Amino acid sequence: xxxxxxALDVPIDTLFDYRIGAHTVxxxxxxxxxxxxxxxxxxxxxLTAESQVDNARLRFIQSVLPLDPLPADVLSLIxxxxxxxxxxxxxxxxxxxxxxxxxxxxxxxxxxxxxSLPQSVRDALLETIPRRAILLHRIVxxxxxxxxxxREEARQLSPRAPAALEKWVKSGWIESRLTEVTEQxxxxxxxxxxKLSLTADQANALAELEQGCxxxxxSLLEGxxxxxxxxxxxxxxxxxxxxxxxxxxxxxxxxxxxxxxxxFHARFDARRLVTLHSNLSSGERARRWMAAASGRxxxxxxxxxxxxAPMPRLGLIIVDEEHDxxxxxxxxxxxxxxxxxxxxAQRLGIPIVLGSATPSLETFHNxxxxxxxxxxxxxxxGAKLPKVRLIDxxxxxxxxxxxxxxxxxxxxxxxRGEQSLIFLxxxxxxxxxxxxxxxxxxxxxxxxxxxxxHLKDAVLRCHYxxxxxxxxxxxxTCGDQDLQGLGQGTQRLEQTLAGHFPSARILRIDRDSTRxxxxxxxMLKEIHGDAVDILVGTQMLAKGHxxxxxxxxxxxxxxxxxxxxxxxxxxxxxxxxxxxSGRAGRAHLPGEVLVQTRFPTHPLYQxxxxxxxxxxxxxxxxxRQQAGFPPFVAQAxxxxxxxxxxxxxxxxxxxxxxxxxxxxxxxxxxxxxxxxMARIAGxxxxxxxxxxxxxxxxxxxxxxxxxxxxxxKARNVRWIIDVDPLEL
DNA sequence: AGCACGCCGACT
DNA sequence: GTCGGCGTGCTC
Numbered sequence: 164x165x166x167x168x169x170a171l172d173v174p175i176d177t178l179f180d181y182r183i184g185a186h187t188v189x190x191x192x193x194x195x196x197x198x199x200x201x202x203x204x205x206x207x208x209x210l211t212a213e214s215q216v217d218n219a220r221l222r223f224i225q226s227v228l229p230l231d232p233l234p235a236d237v238l239s240l241i242x243x244x245x246x247x248x249x250x251x252x253x254x255x256x257x258x259x260x261x262x263x264x265x266x267x268x269x270x271x272x273x274x275x276x277x278x279s280l281p282q283s284v285r286d287a288l289l290e291t292i293p294r295r296a297i298l299l300h301r302i303v304x305x306x307x308x309x310x311x312x313x314r315e316e317a318r319q320l321s322p323r324a325p326a327a328l329e330k331w332v333k334s335g336w337i338e339s340r341l342t343e344v345t346e347q348x349x350x351x352x353x354x355x356x357x358k359l360s361l362t363a364d365q366a367n368a369l370a371e372l373e374q375g376c377x378x379x380x381x382s383l384l385e386g387x388x389x390x391x392x393x394x395x396x397x398x399x400x401x402x403x404x405x406x407x408x409x410x411x412x413x414x415x416x417x418x419x420x421x422x423x424x425x426x427f428h429a430r431f432d433a434r435r436l437v438t439l440h441s442n443l444s445s446g447e448r449a450r451r452w453m454a455a456a457s458g459r460x461x462x463x464x465x466x467x468x469x470x471x472a473p474m475p476r477l478g479l480i481i482v483d484e485e486h487d488x489x490x491x492x493x494x495x496x497x498x499x500x501x502x503x504x505x506x507x508a509q510r511l512g513i514p515i516v517l518g519s520a521t522p523s524l525e526t527f528h529n530x531x532x533x534x535x536x537x538x539x540x541x542x543x544x545g546a547k548l549p550k551v552r553l554i555d556x557x558x559x560x561x562x563x564x565x566x567x568x569x570x571x572x573x574x575x576x577x578x579r580g581e582q583s584l585i586f587l588x589x590x591x592x593x594x595x596x597x598x599x600x601x602x603x604x605x606x607x608x609x610x611x612x613x614x615x616x617h618l619k620d621a622v623l624r625c626h627y628x629x630x631x632x633x634x635x636x637x638x639x640t641c642g643d644q645d646l647q648g649l650g651q652g653t654q655r656l657e658q659t660l661a662g663h664f665p666s667a668r669i670l671r672i673d674r675d676s677t678r679x680x681x682x683x684x685x686m687l688k689e690i691h692g693d694a695v696d697i698l699v700g701t702q703m704l705a706k707g708h709x710x711x712x713x714x715x716x717x718x719x720x721x722x723x724x725x726x727x728x729x730x731x732x733x734x735x736x737x738x739x740x741x742x743x744s745g746r747a748g749r750a751h752l753p754g755e756v757l758v759q760t761r762f763p764t765h766p767l768y769q770x771x772x773x774x775x776x777x778x779x780x781x782x783x784x785x786x787r788q789q790a791g792f793p794p795f796v797a798q799a800x801x802x803x804x805x806x807x808x809x810x811x812x813x814x815x816x817x818x819x820x821x822x823x824x825x826x827x828x829x830x831x832x833x834x835x836x837x838x839x840m841a842r843i844a845g846x847x848x849x850x851x852x853x854x855x856x857x858x859x860x861x862x863x864x865x866x867x868x869x870x871x872x873x874x875x876k877a878r879n880v881r882w883i884i885d886v887d888p889l890e891l
Numbered sequence: 892a893g894c895a896c897g898c899c900g901a902c903t
Numbered sequence: 904g905t906c907g908g909c910g911t912g913c914t915c
Contacts, residue, residue, distance in 0.1 A: 169915080173892055179915040199914045200894060216915050254892095878910090 166214050167224060169196060169205035170241075172265060176251040179205070180214040182223045191232030191473075195225045195267045202267045204228070206256050208238055228264070231456040234475045236511045241471065243506055247862065249869050249884040250496045258496045259471030261452050262445040277313045278328045280306040280337045288336045302327060306337065361398075365391050368538040369398055375514035375536065376402075381505060383485075383530040384518040386540030387548070387774070388745030392518045395540075396481050397430060399516065404435070404461050408478025412464045413500060415487035416440070417706050419466055421684075431462055439465030439472060467492060467500030470507065480508050485517035485526055486738055488889055497885050501526075520745065520776070521738040524787065525794040527780045549716070549747040549754035551772045553763040561759075563659035564651035569717045569757050570663055576715050577667055577696055581752060583715040584698040585656060586705070586743050590626065590673045592618035592655045593648025596634075600643035609845040616648045617675065618655070628844040651720060657699045664697065672700035705743040716747040717757045725762065728839065729891060730792050734783060737767055737776075744771065793887075797858040799865055800891065801851040801872070802838070803882040808847040814880045815851050821871045822853070828860040839891070852891065 167188050168178040181196050188194065192207050202225065214221060237259075245255035257265060280288070285307050292299045298321050305320055306312055317324040331337045361369065372382055372395070386392050400410045414423065419440050427436055437451040437460040454460040456473040463472050467490050482490070482501050490500040501517065508515035517526055517535070530537035552568075559566045564587075576583045593616040596605040605614040607625035614623035614632070621634045637644045648655070657671045670686060677683040689695050690710055698704060698713075724736035740758070748754020760768055770779035788795045801818055805811045815835035822832055831854045838848035855861040869884060 166915095171915090173914075175892090175914080177915085181915060196915085198893095201914090214915075221915060876911095 164210045164212055166211050166221070167194065167207045168209040168211060169194060169224075170208055170253045170256040171196070171198060171203050171205045172253050172257040173198075173203075174251050174254055176245070178208055178252060180211075180216050180221055181205075182221050183210075184223045186224055186227050188224065188227055189232050191234060191238055193228040193230055193232075193264055195228070197222050197225060204265050204267055205253075206233065206238075206260075208242070208252075230264070231453065231473065231475070233456070233473045234477075236477070236507060237471060237473050239510055240503060240507050243510075244496060244498050244503060246866070248496055248498050248886050249865055255496050259468060261449040263449040276339055277311040278306065278317065278332070278337050278339050279311040282307070284336055288331070298323065299327060361394065362391065364540045365395055368540060369395055371536065371538055372399060372514065372516060373402070377512075378514070379509045379512050380514040380536065381508065381529075381534070382514070382516050382536040382538055383522055383526055384516050384538050384540070385520070385522055385530075385776075386518070387520045388742070390520075390540040392483070392540065393426075396483070396516075396518070399479060399481065400431070400462055403479045404431075406478060407476065409455070409458065409460065409474045409476045410462050410479040410481065411469060411472060411474060411477060411504075412462060412481045412483065413469055413490070413504060414464065414466065414483045415706070416466050416489040417703075418484060418487075419464070420708075422708075424464070427462070427464055436460065436462040436464060439463055439469040441466065441468060467498075470498075470500040470503045477507075477511060478513050480504050480513065480515040481518065482515070483518045486519045486521055486523040488735075491887075491889050497883065497888075499887060502887070521741045522776075522780070524734055524780060524784055527777075528784055528794045531781075531784075548774060549744055549756045551744065551756040551758065551774070553768050553772060554757055554759045555761070555763045556759050557761050563662075564656060564719055565659060565663075565717075566759055569759065572715050572717065572755065572757055573660075573664065573667075573697060577664060579714075580712075581715070582690070582696060582698065582710060582713040583717065584700065584704060584710075584713055584743075584746060585660065585717045585719055586700065586702075587651060587653050587656055587719040588701050588739075589650075589652045589720075590617075590654075590675055590701060591615035591624065591652035592658075593650050593652055595649040596623060597647055597649055598638035598641060598643055599645035599647050601638060601641040603638050603640045609842070611840060611842040615652065618658075619675075627840060653699050653701060656719065660697055660699065667696040668694060669697045669699065670695045672698060672704050674701070674703065677703070702739060702743075704746070705739055708746070710746060712752070713746055714748050714752045714754050715757070716744055716754070717759070718743065719759055721758065722760055722762060725765065725767070730787070730790070731889065733767055737770065737779065740771055741776070791854075796854050796856050797861045798886075798888060799853045799861055800885040800888040801853070801882060802848070802885055803850065803880055804846045804848040805880045806846055807879070810877075810879055811847050811849045814875070814877045814882065815849055817875055817877075818868075818872055818882075819851055821875070822851075822864075822868050825867050825871070826864060828855070828863075829857055830855040830860050830864045850891070 165183055167181050167183050169181055171179055188207055190207050190209060194205050194207055195202055196205050241256045242252065245252040289303060301320055302324050314325050317328055328337065332339045368384060375382060384392055384395065396412065403410045419438065424438050437454050439451055455463050458475050463469055463474060465472065482504050485501050492498050504515060529535045554566050554568050556566060573583045595613050596616050597603065605623050607614055607628065607630055609630055610625055610627045612625055612627050614625055616634060617624050622631045623634055624631045638646060653671055653673050657669055660669055670689065672686060677686065693712060718740060721736060721740060724732040744756045747756050758768060758771065766779060766782055770776060803811050803814050812835065819832060819835060826832065833852040835849055835851045838850055841848060853861060853864065865884060
């Protein structure tokens with residue numbers, strides 16, 4: 164055992180062999196190695212005695228970083244992801260690693276600054292703080308209750324706390340020193356409100372889930388918004404902590420809000436729980452990663468990237484809102500964190516819970532085949548289900564995208580002092596601008612997309628590449644001044660509503676209105692502070708927020724997804740409608756949902772009315788089976804893009820020709836086709852679909868095909884294999 | 892990905 | 904005569 168096989172952050176799908184020399188190295192450790200003219204950080208994957216490489220070429224490991232090694236299950240997961248998603252092992256390994264560890268110069272922060280307040284000066288300090296400086300009082304309070312406060316703990320109190328502490332250190336009030344980050348937090352008592360009463364449904368589900376403890380046992384926990392899934396997660400986590408095990412709780416990107424964090428921090432001690440997401444500064448991410456790796460963090464609450472978090476005592480994985488598309492990474496290592504979580508749980512032999520109100524058809528199918536235990540929470544403690552009403556827009560007059568029943572419903576809410584939400588998944592004023600005289604349509608010069616008219620800045624904007632141009636005064640082709648905006652965007656809807664309800668306080672929430680940092684938080688405060696009567700917004704409003712006074716949700720124009728070429732469009736639409744419907748009537752006020760549609764008899768809308776997801780899911784699954792779509796087949800997509808259309812096509816043609824000779828077994832290759840968005844930012848995009856009813860057959864094909872694609876040495880073409888693509 | 896080597900055009 | 908363009912090839 165004198166050779167270490169090391170993964171390096173280079174796009175070459177192999178491990179590199181190094182002599183260990185006098186070092187002591189274990190798999191999972193980070194090492195610094197010479198690589199060509201460079202020095203790189205690598206991850207030791209294996210130790211061996213022999214190397215296939217010419218021994219004269221082997222070089223020595225330079226140093227071993229003093230960090231907790233990646234546990235074996237993470238190494239194994241990385242290896243799986245690299246093969247399954249056709250991504251070089253090094254790239255797969257390093258996507259999950261916080262940036263500071265990638266630099267050879269990095270000295271990991273083994274010591275952390277902590278602050279303490281001598282009892283003798285406490286009262287004197289309190290006197291100097293103005294009474295209304297609540298934050299400062301809270302800091303002093305925390306300092307006098309704990310022997311010392313680390314920088315990170317202070318930050319939990321408030322982002323401004325560390326600065327305040329530094330100021331007090333300078334003026335001599337408090338003391339700071341460097342302490343080892345080894346505080347033992349596992350023995351901290353659990354908060355006692357853990358024993359909340361559960362409904363019969365919840366108690367049943369919990370009992371069932373408890374049976375899976377200690378072995379691989381995947382479960383689908385199906386329950387609508389407010390049915391108490393989170394409470395079950397809490398209970399499971401508490402039990403895992405009591406057994407001395409760590410829990411990984413994954414949530415979609417938009418759901419990991421400060422509110423959710425606060426909710427968990429209220430339940431679990433700050434030092435016991437770390438959150439992990441891509442918006443953290445790299446130093447902070449590194450610190451929290453180490454807290455997970457050392458086993459100090461009992462709970463890791465994170466987005467998709469946390470599926471790779473090193474957790475030596477991991478005993479439970481929970482994936483909340485498992486159907487959410489943000490669990491699939493759309494670049495580099497194109498992994499599905501939900502699927503990798505299943506692999507990780509299986510290899511580790513631990514239970515995993517997938518939670519959702521509207522499970523993905525993949526998961527639903529697995530539950531039906533009894534691969535997953537299927538648990539349902541039907542009741543909704545503390546609130547009634549919203550009543551869903553369909554409004555047939557073919558038989559009712561529409562004005563500015565709104566029907567009279569919707570206007571009437573808003574009117575009632577205004578009278579009762581309740582809030583309404585109008586949901587429209589389209590930003591801007593009008594999605595299309597046309598010339599009334601010659602039929603000219605505003606299109607983006609760099610994308611195959613229409614330009615959207617944004618009223619406020621009087622610009623036409625491309626929602627794909629961000630290109631902007633001023634709204635022309637006259638038609639660029641015929642000079643006619645009759646330019647019209649067709650269709651409804653959130654801006655126009657806001658205007659229409661202001662016309663109908665001049666005294667109502669209307670707030671529009673979409674990416675445009677919340678672009679500046681902090682405005683979103685401010686808006687949330689306004690909504691909660693009762694300063695808003697009518698909300699107009701896109702899917703930003705659909706997720707993760709409870710507005711107690713909101714009793715009406717109106718869905719303005721959802722039909723578009725029904726004509727979509729994407730076979731997943733209706734699944735996504737239903738998930739979205741369920742989610743936004745769940746915003747209505749959460750507290751003790753009953754909620755109402757109005758859906759404007761031309762197809763009120765469509766099964767999708769009928770399922771929304773009856774809140775019967777399983778029936779719809781079964782129907783959609785039957786359609787998928789008949790059409791030969793996932794989950795009944797496995798798919799992989801070769802995505803390619805280049806500036807010139809012919810370059811892309813030529814590449815895909817060559818790739819197809821290469822592939823045709825390699826096909827074995829039940830694998831089907833389709834002809835290259837342009838992507839749905841055939842051009843974005845001046846680059847042409849097209850793809851080649853591979854399909855098989857047998858996942859292993861498709862995997863075998865990809866494994867021989869990808870090396871051949873690399874050999875094609877396609878200049879000027881960017882390409883990637885997307886296994887289990889979510890969008891075609 | 893980086894970083895070198897290598898072989899052809901316009902510059903002090 | 905050299906500086907520099909990016910094509911090609913290699914990295915344990």
